[in-house]
Amino acid sequence: MKPxxxxxxxxxxxxxxxxxxLRRNQEEIKRRAGRGIEITMVADLDTARAQAVAGxxxxxxxxxxxxxxxxxxxxxxxxxxxxxxxxTLVLEAIAAGKHVVTANKALLAVHGTExxxxxxxxxxxxxxxxxxxxGIPIIKALREGLTANRIQWIAxxxxxxxxxxxxxxxxxxxxxxxxxxxxxxxxxxxxDPTFDIEGVDAAHKATxxxxxxxxxxxxxxxxxxxxxTQLGAADIKYAExxxxxxxxxxxxxxxxxxxxxxxxxxxxxxxxxxxxxxGAMNAVVVQGDAVGTTLYYGKGAGSEPTASAVIADLxxxxxxxxxxxxxxxxxxxxxxxxxxxxxxxxxxxxxxSYYLRLRVADEAGVLAKVTGILAALGISIDAIxxxxxxxxxxxxxxxxxLIILTHDxxxxxxNAALKQMQALPTVLAPITxxxxxxxx
Numbered sequence: 169m170k171p172x173x174x175x176x177x178x179x180x181x182x183x184x185x186x187x188x189x190l191r192r193n194q195e196e197i198k199r200r201a202g203r204g205i206e207i208t209m210v211a212d213l214d215t216a217r218a219q220a221v222a223g224x225x226x227x228x229x230x231x232x233x234x235x236x237x238x239x240x241x242x243x244x245x246x247x248x249x250x251x252x253x254x255x256t257l258v259l260e261a262i263a264a265g266k267h268v269v270t271a272n273k274a275l276l277a278v279h280g281t282e283x284x285x286x287x288x289x290x291x292x293x294x295x296x297x298x299x300x301x302x303g304i305p306i307i308k309a310l311r312e313g314l315t316a317n318r319i320q321w322i323a324x325x326x327x328x329x330x331x332x333x334x335x336x337x338x339x340x341x342x343x344x345x346x347x348x349x350x351x352x353x354x355x356x357x358x359x360d361p362t363f364d365i366e367g368v369d370a371a372h373k374a375t376x377x378x379x380x381x382x383x384x385x386x387x388x389x390x391x392x393x394x395x396x397t398q399l400g401a402a403d404i405k406y407a408e409x410x411x412x413x414x415x416x417x418x419x420x421x422x423x424x425x426x427x428x429x430x431x432x433x434x435x436x437x438x439x440x441x442x443x444x445x446x447g448a449m450n451a452v453v454v455q456g457d458a459v460g461t462t463l464y465y466g467k468g469a470g471s472e473p474t475a476s477a478v479i480a481d482l483x484x485x486x487x488x489x490x491x492x493x494x495x496x497x498x499x500x501x502x503x504x505x506x507x508x509x510x511x512x513x514x515x516x517x518x519x520x521s522y523y524l525r526l527r528v529a530d531e532a533g534v535l536a537k538v539t540g541i542l543a544a545l546g547i548s549i550d551a552i553x554x555x556x557x558x559x560x561x562x563x564x565x566x567x568x569x570l571i572i573l574t575h576d577x578x579x580x581x582x583n584a585a586l587k588q589m590q591a592l593p594t595v596l597a598p599i600t601x602x603x604x605x606x607x608x
Contacts, residue, residue, distance in 0.1 A: 171204030172486050175235035175266075177211050177257060178247035179218035182271055182298070185471030186245065186478050187221055197479065201486040205479075207245075211235045236261045243485055245478060246270040255279050262286045262294070267489070269481040271298035271474055274363075277372035280379070280386035284499040291493040295481035300373040301326050301450045303473030304466040305480065310380045310454065311501040317456030319381040321421040323434075323607055326373045328448035328468045329364040330396050330416040332356045334433075335446040338404045338413065344397060356448055366395035367416060367431040374418030377452075378429050382422060383502035384510050387429070392515040394432035403525060403600055406571050407435050410553060412523075413443040417605060426511035428518050435523050435573075435604040442607065453607060516580040521550065521604040524572040526589065527597035534594045535570065541588045548575045567596055573604065 176183055187207065190197065198204045211232040212218035219228045232248075235241060236257065244261040246268060248254045254275050259282075261268050268287070270276070276283065276296055287294045297307045301324070310319070325331050329351060336347040348365065351357035363369045375388040396416050407414050412435040421428040436443040441463055445451040450468030455461050467473035488496050498504060528534045535554065542549060553571040574582075582601070590599055 169203040171206045172242050173240050174207045174243045175209040175241040176207050176245045177232045179210050179212040179221045181471045182474045183247050184221045185475030189475045201483045205482050209235050236264050243267045262290050267293045267485045269295045273299040273372040277375040277388040293485050297481050298474045298477035302468040303476045304464050306452050306464050317458045320455040322454050324418045324452035326418045327370040329357045332448045341401050343401050367393045370418045371431040378420035380501045383508045390512040392430040411438050426513045433602050518579045519576050521576045522574045523602040525600040526570045528570050529594040530568045545581050545585050547577045550575050
C-alpha cells in the first residue's frame with residue numbers, strides 16, 4: 169500500500185526528532201501502522217535548517233499554506249506553537265480535509281472547542297498526545313485505557329522546568345532566583361521562562377486532561393494558575409522536616425459541587441511516589457473508581473520523547489484514515505453530543521488543606537492569637553512547628569518562624585483567616601500559604 173504522506177509545519181527540536189525516530193524505526197512503525205508513513209514536505213521560515221533536518225527527497229518551503237494546499241498530503245503536523253498563526257493554519261488544514269497532529273497545548277487549551285468542532289464537522293482527526301507530558305501516553309490512557317472508569321481526580325507534575333528548579337532548591341538549599349539562572353544556563357529553562365515558572369504551561373496541559381477526564385468543554389480561562397516564583401528555600405526545608413515535598417501540581421478533581429481545575433505549588437507527603445519525581449521528569453497520577461490509583465512517569469519534553477508521541481498519533485491516524493468518522497475515538501473521549509456542562513469551581517470554593525509560614529515577633533501570646541483566629545473561622549490545626557529565634561535569624565534575634573499545617577477547609581475561609589493574621593502587629597512579613605495535597 170502506498171505510504172501515507174505527511175506535511176510538517178516547523179522543523180525545530182521536535183520536528184528534527186520526528187524525522188530521526190521515523191527514519192530509525194521505519195520498519196517497526198510500518199508493521200504497526202499497516203503502511204508506510206513519510207514526511208514529504210516541510211514548511212519552516214529557516215529553509216536551510218529545514219532542508220538539513222529533512223534531507224534529500226523532501227520538499228522544503230517557507231510557505232506553510234503550500235503544505236496545506238498540497239493534495240498529496242494526508243496529515244499535517246503543526247509544531248509552530250503559540251496561539252496566533254498556528255490556530256489559523258490548523259483551521260485551514262482542517263478545512264482542506266487534512267488530519268492534524270499537534271504538540272501545541274496552548275492552542276488547544278484556549279481554542280480547542282473551536283478546533284475540535286471544526287474537525288468533527290469535516291470528519292478529520294486532531295491528535296494531540298504530544299501536547300501533554302511529552303513522551304508519556306497520558307492522553308491515550310485517559311481517553312481509551314481508562315474509559316471504563318469514572319475518573320475521580322488527576323494530579324500531575326507536568327512541567328519539567330519547574331520540577332527541575334524545585335528539585336535543585338531542595339537538594340542544594342538555594343533560593344528560586346539562583347536556581348532559575350542555573351536552569352537557564354543548562355537549557356532547562358527558556359530565556360523568558362514566564363509560561364513555565366508562573367504555571368501557565370502546566371495549566372494548559374491540566375485543562376486538556378480535565379476535559380478528557382470529565383467530558384466538559386476546554387475552559388482554560390476558568391483554571392486557577394499560580395507559579396513557583398514566591399517559594400523560598402526555607403519553605404522547602406520546613407516541608408521536608410514535616411515529611412512533605414513541594415511540587416508544582418496540575419490538579420483536576422470531580423466534587424459534589426463541580427469540577428476543580430487548578431495549578432499551584434503543593435505539599436505532597438514524601439511517601440507518595442509522585443513526591444519522589446525529581447529533575448525534569450514528569451508524572452501524572454489518575455484516580456479511577458474501578459482501577460484505583462495509576463501512575464504515569466517519564467520524560468515530559470525533549471526532541472525524541474515528544475517525537476515518540478507525535479509518531480504514535482501518526483500511526484493512529486494511519487490506521488483510522490479510512491474509518492467512518494463516527495466510529496473513531498472522540499477528541500475529548502466523550503461523544504460531542506454527550507459533553508457535560510459541569511460547573512468549574514472558582515478557587516475560593518475549593519476545599520483543601522494548607523501549610524502556613526508566618527514570620528512573627530518572638531514574644532509571648534503570638535501563637536495564641538494566631539490559633540484563635542483559625543479557631544474562630546472553624547479551621548482546625550493538624551501540626552505546628554515553631555523554630556527557635558536564633559535558628560531562624562541568628563543569635564539574639566527577636567523574630568522567628570511559625571509553621572502551621574491545617575486540616576481541610578474552604579479556600580474563602582482561609583483567605584479570611586490570612587487577612588486577619590496579616591493584620592496582627594506581631595506578624596512581621598507577608599504570610600506564605602502553600603496548599604497541601606495528601607493524594608490518598
